[in-house]
Structures are given as structure tokens and as C-alpha cells.
Amino acid sequence: xxxxxxxxxxxxxxxxxxxxxxxxxxxxxxxxxxxxxxxxxxxxxxxxxxxxxxxxxxxxxxxxxxxxxxxxxxxxxxxxxxxxxxxxxxxxxxxxxxxxxxxxxxxxxxxxxxxxxxxxxxxx
Amino acid sequence: xxxxxxxxxxxxxxxxxxxxxxxxxxxxxxxxxxxxxxxxxxxxxxxxxxxxxxxxxxxxxxxxxxxxxxxxxxxxxxxxxxxxxxxxxxxxxxxxxxxxxxxxxxxxxxxxx
Numbered sequence: 186x187x188x189x190x191x192x193x194x195x196x197x198x199x200x201x202x203x204x205x206x207x208x209x210x211x212x213x214x215x216x217x218x219x220x221x222x223x224x225x226x227x228x229x230x231x232x233x234x235x236x237x238x239x240x241x242x243x244x245x246x247x248x249x250x251x252x253x254x255x256x257x258x259x260x261x262x263x264x265x266x267x268x269x270x271x272x273x274x275x276x277x278x279x280x281x282x283x284x285x286x287x288x289x290x291x292x293x294x295x296x297x298x299x300x301x302x303x304x305x306x307x308x309x
Numbered sequence: 310x311x312x313x314x315x316x317x318x319x320x321x322x323x324x325x326x327x328x329x330x331x332x333x334x335x336x337x338x339x340x341x342x343x344x345x346x347x348x349x350x351x352x353x354x355x356x357x358x359x360x361x362x363x364x365x366x367x368x369x370x371x372x373x374x375x376x377x378x379x380x381x382x383x384x385x386x387x388x389x390x391x392x393x394x395x396x397x398x399x400x401x402x403x404x405x406x407x408x409x410x411x412x413x414x415x416x417x418x419x420x421x422x
Contacts, residue, residue: 220411230347230355230398232411244408280354284411291361294402294411295345299354 187211189281189300196306202269205303207281214262215239218284220296221255221266225277235284236264271307278302312337313399313414320420321389329417331382331399337412342402344382346375349416350395358397359384386419394421 234245236255282296321327346359359375399414
């Protein structure tokens with residue numbers, strides 16, 4: 186079955202960086218996008234960016250440009266995100282999510298499987 | 310402020326039917342992009358509930374249904390159960406922005422009375 190397993194919770198000081206990994210299994214890694222989504226405490230879901238495993242291309246929403254780097258390693262079927270310049274309001278749960286890439290499918294542009302989430306706490 | 314607008318909360322009694330609306334615009338729904346719905350139970354990751362406006366992934370009960378018209382969409386839940394108490398999010402795509410955006414609604418908390 187499809188699984189996305191994320192790395193564990195992190196506590197960081199303001200100004201630091203955090204790197205979160207997302208290990209994919211149960212499907213052909215390069216055939217699906219990987220997205221990153223943030224959820225601040227008590228708040229809604231916020232799309233951060235996308236990495237295309239087949240080729241490594243990325244796109245980052247404007248809010249996180251300059252601070253967010255997303256990568257993938259096809260040999261280990263793992264995607265990662267690094268957020269720099271952390272602030273207390275970056276405290277959130279970060280999710281990786283799989284995105285279908287088949288343009289003929291009605292599930293295109295959806296998120297059909299999610300990781301369990303990684304809590305990042307930014308505090309001095 | 311989300312580009313997709315949902316009511317913050319809805320409620321219903323067990324067995325009843327509730328609907329959750331999602332207002333979009335000409336650059337997402339109106340441009341032909343589908344709406345997808347997610348259920349997030351407290352303390353858990355979101356789960357895909359409806360994709361492509363009205364399709365259910367395997368394992369999602371047929372009590373859940375979705376529809377979409379020009380620039381609005383809705384999720385209906387019939388035969389409401391206590392375990393349906395969760396936050397529901399609509400989601401779509403907007404290609405008019407740079408980079409193109411995957412959009413979420415603000416979420417609607419469903420309370421089962």
C-alpha cells in the first residue's frame with residue numbers, strides 16, 4: 186500500500202533551519218508529484234510547494250520563496266524540504282502529500298495520500 | 310484569506326443531511342479545474358474524500374457526495390454519524406498565478422450534535 190513516512194518532530198530556535206524528509210513506498214516514485222503543506226496550530230491547510238520526482242523540478246509559492254528548498258532522491262524514494270530563517274510563526278505541522286500527475290485522471294491536482302505530519306516548534 | 314471560501318462551521322444531528330459549500334472564482338472552478346474534498350479528523354492528517362468534483366476513492370462511504378457548478382462546489386453528507394465530526398477542506402488549482410497554485414479553502418468544522 187502507498188505510504189509516506191515523515192521524519193520526527195523538531196524544536197528549533199528562531200533563525201535556524203529545519204529539514205524534513207518524506208519516505209515514499211508502495212508505488213512508482215517518479216510517477217507522482219510530492220507536495221508540501223503547512224498547518225499552523227488551529228489553522229487551515231496551506232500549500233507550500235511541489236517537487237517533481239521525475240527530473241527534480243520544483244515550484245514554491247511566493248510566501249516561501251527564498252526560504253524553502255525541496256529536493257528528492259529517486260534512489261531512496263525520499264523527498265525532503267528545508268525551511269530556513271525560522272520564525273515563531275513558522276510553528277506548524279508540515280505534511281508531504283502525493284499528487285497524481287496523470288493529465289487524463291480526474292484526480293489530477295489533488296493530494297491522494299498524505300504523510301503523518303511533522304511538528305516543527307520554533308521557540309527560544 | 311483563502312481564494313476558496315468555506316463557512317467556518319456547520320452542524321447537524323445524527324442521521325441528518327448537511328452540506329458544506331465552497332465558493333471559487335473564474336480562475337479556478339470557472340477555468341475548469343476540479344474541486345477535491347478532504348476530511349481531517351482531530352490530530353490526524355487529512356484524507357482525500359472526494360476527487361474530480363464528485364468521485365469517491367475506494368473506502369469512502371457513499372454517504373459522502375460532491376458536486377460543482379460554475380464557480381461553486383458543495384459536499385453533502387447524509388446519514389450523519391458521530392464519527393463524521395471533523396474539519397472538511399475543499400481544494401482546487403489556479404493556473405492564473407505565478408507559480409500556479411494549489412488552493413485550499415479555509416476549512417469547515419462539522420459538529421455532530
